[in-house]
Amino acid sequence: MRWILNRLALAITSMVALAFLVPLAVLTRQIAHDRAVDEARQQATGIVAALAVGTDPDLIERAVASTPAGGEGRLAVHLPGNTAIGSPHAALEAVAAAARSRRPTTVEYADGIAYLQPSVLDGNRTAVIEVFVDSDDMYRGVWVAWFALAGLAIVLVLGSTAVADRLGWKVVRATRSLAEVTRQLGDGDLSVRAAPRGPKELREVARSFNDMADNMTRLVDSERELAADLSHRLRTPLTALRLDAEAIPPGPVAERMRQAFDLLDQELEAIITGARVSITKRTAQTTDLVEVLADRLAFWSVLAEDQQRPNTVVGGEYPVPVNVARGELILAIDALLGNVFAHTPEGTAFRVTVSDVGLVVDDAGPGIPDPEKAVQRGHSGAGSTGLGLDIAQRIAIAAGGRLSITRGPMGGAQVAMLLDR
Numbered sequence: 001m002r003w004i005l006n007r008l009a010l011a012i013t014s015m016v017a018l019a020f021l022v023p024l025a026v027l028t029r030q031i032a033h034d035r036a037v038d039e040a041r042q043q044a045t046g047i048v049a050a051l052a053v054g055t056d057p058d059l060i061e062r063a064v065a066s067t068p069a070g071g072e073g074r075l076a077v078h079l080p081g082n083t084a085i086g087s088p089h090a091a092l093e094a095v096a097a098a099a100r101s102r103r104p105t106t107v108e109y110a111d112g113i114a115y116l117q118p119s120v121l122d123g124n125r126t127a128v129i130e131v132f133v134d135s136d137d138m139y140r141g142v143w144v145a146w147f148a149l150a151g152l153a154i155v156l157v158l159g160s161t162a163v164a165d166r167l168g169w170k171v172v173r174a175t176r177s178l179a180e181v182t183r184q185l186g187d188g189d190l191s192v193r194a195a196p197r198g199p200k201e202l203r204e205v206a207r208s209f210n211d212m213a214d215n216m217t218r219l220v221d222s223e224r225e226l227a228a229d230l231s232h233r234l235r236t237p238l239t240a241l242r243l244d245a246e247a248i249p250p251g252p253v254a255e256r257m258r259q260a261f262d263l264l265d266q267e268l269e270a271i272i273t274g275a276r277v278s279i280t281k282r283t284a285q286t287t288d289l290v291e292v293l294a295d296r297l298a299f300w301s302v303l304a305e306d307q308q309r310p311n312t313v314v315g316g317e318y319p320v321p322v323n324v325a326r327g328e329l330i331l332a333i334d335a336l337l338g339n340v341f342a343h344t345p346e347g348t349a350f351r352v353t354v355s356d357v358g359l360v361v362d363d364a365g366p367g368i369p370d371p372e373k374a375v376q377r378g379h380s381g382a383g384s385t386g387l388g389l390d391i392a393q394r395i396a397i398a399a400g401g402r403l404s405i406t407r408g409p410m411g412g413a414q415v416a417m418l419l420d421r
Helices: 002-053 057-066 092-101 142-186 200-233 235-246 252-275 289-306 326-343 388-398
Strands: 075-079 083-086 105-109 112-120 126-134 311-315 350-355 358-363 402-407 413-418
Touching: 002 057, 002 075, 002 112, 002 126, 002 142, 057 075, 057 083, 092 105, 092 112, 092 126, 142 200, 235 252, 252 289, 289 311, 289 326, 289 350, 289 358, 326 358, 326 388, 326 413, 388 402, 388 413
Parallel strands: 311 350
Antiparallel strands: 075 083, 075 126, 105 112, 112 126, 350 358, 358 413, 402 413
């Protein structure tokens, strides 16, 4: 944009400079021409005074030699009878025409011009004084003037372009700053705000952008508060279920239910705490995928044992950092594991593989017939909410990866959260 403004300023100032330069160049040439003709006229006037004294050839010859033009061989006096004293250059026809008209005239030749000044003598006779001006003398100093004008035009164009560049840089800098904060907002950073700078219009755009970002932040925070409130409302039925579980006689089933309630209570507390943090106060977090997976497998293993689902875990010998918050990673893992329990019959085996590549969950169920539709929010072919895999895909993208759904080696679905490292 800055270069475009500079080119625009250069084009405009160049046209303005040319609009003045061309007429000035023509005027300079005309002034030099008129100056040369005026000098010739002055010298011819001096010879007219000599002719008024007499037409003696010696007298006239001395008068001619006394002038600068005569000394340079550029002045001649044409007396009646075609007698010329000095150095004539003009054709006889031109001299005769000037004598008949008795008016000063100029005749142009290839190497200059001849100024012809008629002078009436006694007896109604007419003498013609010729002053020849060659082209070099006639346009002496014109090229110097033209170069000076061209240099002045270049200085003015460059100077005006430099001033336009400095003025345009303020607009460009303000535009770039606004574009940068817009890009950051598009990347999900709702804490960025634009500094109003530059012209009035850009300052108004920056203020409007800040108002929009504030409104977006308030809306997102309101949604998160609503999620926290909804999660808190689950505590009431959860407490009632816990009381019913505690009334069950001691045994393995009662113990598993109490453990499940404890884990569920912890998850609700984490959801509520995380949801109440304003979006502008959130910072980039790194979570160990292996650690969170171990914690979630401890939760799901209770249900897997109850449903008699064979399961294996591959990998997990070393940490696998993921650039998402712990709560988000828990949602993704629960979505992948919960998909197995929700959409495969009891007793179906599954396998979990974790590595630097990401997290892969294979099962021996019927598979997913339409992977594209399975990740569409609100669509489900099995009667569920259709949010699980969409949540997993969103979190995978936030972590810089992607979600892949294919048919795995166990014969069923293979859902992988790939990190694309």
